[in-house]
Amino acid sequence: MDPLTLGALLAVITVLVLFSGVSVAVGLIIVSAGFLVVFDGLRSLQLLPEILFGKLDNFALLSIPMFIIMGASIASTRAGADLYEALDRWLTRVPGGLVISNLGACALFAAMSGSSPATCAAIGKMGIPEMRKRGYPDTVATGSIAAGGTLGILIPPSVTMIVYGIATETSIGRLFLAGVVPGLLLVALFMAWSLYDTWRKGSADAIAGRSYSWRERFEIMPRVLPFLLIIMGVLYAMYGGLATPSETAAVGALLCMVIAIIIYRLWSPRLLWDVLRDSTRESVMILFIIGAAGVFSYMLSSLFITQSIAEWIGTLDVNPWVLMFFINIFLLVAGFFLPPVAVILMAAPILLPIVTNAGFDPYWFAVILTINMEIGLITPPVGLNLYVINGIAPEISLRTILVGSMPFVACMVVAILLLCFFPGLATWLPDMIMGPAV
Amino acid sequence: MAAGIHSTTSGIRPGWPGQIDRLSTLFGWISAAMIVISVMITCQMIFVRAVLGQSTVWQTELVTYLMVAATLLGLPYVQKLRGHVNVDLIPLMLRRGPRKALAIVTLSASMLIIAVMVFYGFEFWHKAWARNWKSETIWAVRLWIPYAAVPAGLGMLFLQLAADLWATINGTDKPFNIAEEKD
Numbered sequence: 001m002d003p004l005t006l007g008a009l010l011a012v013i014t015v016l017v018l019f020s021g022v023s024v025a026v027g028l029i030i031v032s033a034g035f036l037v038v039f040d041g042l043r044s045l046q047l048l049p050e051i052l053f054g055k056l057d058n059f060a061l062l063s064i065p066m067f068i069i070m071g072a073s074i075a076s077t078r079a080g081a082d083l084y085e086a087l088d089r090w091l092t093r094v095p096g097g098l099v100i101s102n103l104g105a106c107a108l109f110a111a112m113s114g115s116s117p118a119t120c121a122a123i124g125k126m127g128i129p130e131m132r133k134r135g136y137p138d139t140v141a142t143g144s145i146a147a148g149g150t151l152g153i154l155i156p157p158s159v160t161m162i163v164y165g166i167a168t169e170t171s172i173g174r175l176f177l178a179g180v181v182p183g184l185l186l187v188a189l190f191m192a193w194s195l196y197d198t199w200r201k202g203s204a205d206a207i208a209g210r211s212y213s214w215r216e217r218f219e220i221m222p223r224v225l226p227f228l229l230i231i232m233g234v235l236y237a238m239y240g241g242l243a244t245p246s247e248t249a250a251v252g253a254l255l256c257m258v259i260a261i262i263i264y265r266l267w268s269p270r271l272l273w274d275v276l277r278d279s280t281r282e283s284v285m286i287l288f289i290i291g292a293a294g295v296f297s298y299m300l301s302s303l304f305i306t307q308s309i310a311e312w313i314g315t316l317d318v319n320p321w322v323l324m325f326f327i328n329i330f331l332l333v334a335g336f337f338l339p340p341v342a343v344i345l346m347a348a349p350i351l352l353p354i355v356t357n358a359g360f361d362p363y364w365f366a367v368i369l370t371i372n373m374e375i376g377l378i379t380p381p382v383g384l385n386l387y388v389i390n391g392i393a394p395e396i397s398l399r400t401i402l403v404g405s406m407p408f409v410a411c412m413v414v415a416i417l418l419l420c421f422f423p424g425l426a427t428w429l430p431d432m433i434m435g436p437a438v
Numbered sequence: 439m440a441a442g443i444h445s446t447t448s449g450i451r452p453g454w455p456g457q458i459d460r461l462s463t464l465f466g467w468i469s470a471a472m473i474v475i476s477v478m479i480t481c482q483m484i485f486v487r488a489v490l491g492q493s494t495v496w497q498t499e500l501v502t503y504l505m506v507a508a509t510l511l512g513l514p515y516v517q518k519l520r521g522h523v524n525v526d527l528i529p530l531m532l533r534r535g536p537r538k539a540l541a542i543v544t545l546s547a548s549m550l551i552i553a554v555m556v557f558y559g560f561e562f563w564h565k566a567w568a569r570n571w572k573s574e575t576i577w578a579v580r581l582w583i584p585y586a587a588v589p590a591g592l593g594m595l596f597l598q599l600a601a602d603l604w605a606t607i608n609g610t611d612k613p614f615n616i617a618e619e620k621d
Contacts, residue, residue: 049588050562059501065473066476242488280466285521
């Protein structure tokens with residue numbers, strides 16, 4: 001069979017296997033083993049454990065459990081509520097201060113935790129009831145948090161970006177920087193839409209908030225500052241050339257745990273174990289997918305599928321932007337069904353050579369890919385954030401949450417378009433801080 | 439429940455699957471401990487290098503192996519927690535009977551592939567042990583030590599899958615953890 005037909009067959013079978021409810025990692029190994037046995041003989045199975053081990057045997061991957069511990073210890077505290085309250089107290093005079101502080105809190109919390117569902121849960125628990133109480137429409141209250149939560153995978157430190165960096169052998173530090181400006185752009189678009197929608201629905205009164213005294217504003221700061229300092233410290237260590245992402249993540253994880261224990265009095269062994277259990281569960285799940293995807297990409301290249309697809313696309317001689325359009329559609333559809341980490345690991349090794357050959361910047365592409373994955377987090381059927389919000393605000397129907405999220409999906413599409421017209425939005429900051437990419 | 443993500447179940451089941459659950463939990467503790475130890479060692483390494491100005495020899499390699507071991511040994515525990523992410527689009531569309539049949543098929547297929555991995559994983563470990571392979575670093579670790587995590591973690595994952603299969607067949611577990619009254 002020629003490699004292209006084989007590729008098409010593989011795509012269909014992979015989709016069927018993954019939709020069958022088998023775990024993503026095991027499913028990838030099943031598909032890889034099946035194809036290797038049929039087209040390469042039984043002998044090829046012998047190498048699988050070694051490939052699994054080899055893929056995991058990489059110091060850069062250490063940053064994943066470390067950033068997850070950092071996020072889990074922050075998420076286990078009242079830090080989310082404190083952050084939210086602090087922003088509300090400071091931004092109260094700004095028109096629409098509440099929704100702006102919610103989105104700002106989402107962005108900051110996303111930066112600290114690196115996790116979308118954790119951001120939704122932490123900020124939404126406080127933010128959604130408060131916005132409803134002050135008369136914001138349900139769609140804005142839930143949609144803004146669902147969308148704000150997705151920033152977790154774009155704003156650094158982001159586990160999704162680390163996985164992209166490892167899958168494509170690009171610089172994680174540079175990827176983190178590439179996500180900053182587009183992240184802020186998304187926050188601005190989300191804020192603009194929320195304010196417009198609130199005003200349009202005649203809830204303009206809600207936009208005027210209550211006022212706080214300066215004393216109230218300052219008394220909350222000590223509870224928020226430590227985490228903000230850690231984030232700044234981590235970023236400084238990474239970009240100041242002091243340490244690698246894995247190393248800074250380890251220091252960040254230790255500091256966040258210490259702060260959670262000291263400031264938030266997280267000293268019962270039960271609560272500490274909860275944090276550790278959740279971090280272990282998430283890290284093991286992601287790292288197993290990384291190992292399994294390694295086996296999958298080994299199968300792809302030993303059956304010459306990766307190379308043939310890249311060559312075939314090369315011969316098509318299409319306009320690069322048409323190509324990019326179809327790649328976006330593909331990513332969007334994949335993101336509707338699969339978790340971001342799985343999409344990146346399966347697609348990046350195939351797409352990256354195609355994208356770079358067409359003259360696109362790999363760091364810019366990482367941002368485009370991540371925004372596509374963010375859309376998948378707030379669209380059915382797998383839209384994790386929608387279900388998280390449904391869980392914390394059960395009185396609002398899933399349909400309302402979904403309707404509320406749709407305009408934010410449109411904001412993300414606008415962001416993708418803006419990035420296509422102005423690639424510098426993603427590449428300017430890394431180029432300025434780290435020098436042009438080679 | 440969200441399509442795509444299983445909920446966490448931490449209860450211990452009756453009978454032999456319960457024994458497996460307990461053993462998997464022990465593996466989970468070991469895995470969590472390894473992650474915490476990696477955090478400490480990495481911080482120690484930065485201290486030695488940045489503050490004491492000395493070079494480090496074994497730390498990077500040790501924490502990498504610890505992380506690999508934490509992943510492999512953590513597999514059965516995460517399976518017990520239903521923490522391995524999946525996409526249950528087809529199961530959600532099925533009725534109770536076919537859904538249970540599909541759960542039995544997917545669990546059996548998972549067991550089969552993991553059994554193959556355990557078999558070759560053991561061979562991989564045994565080769566390193568019999569030939570006394572060492573890593574190509576100054577530290578020169580005997581590789582059978584880190585490689586042991588492959589058969590150990592996958593072997594325990596196999597047992598956990600067997601317990602889950604049994605619990606699905608006899609009705610202790612709901613197929614794919616999907617609530618029956620849903621849809």
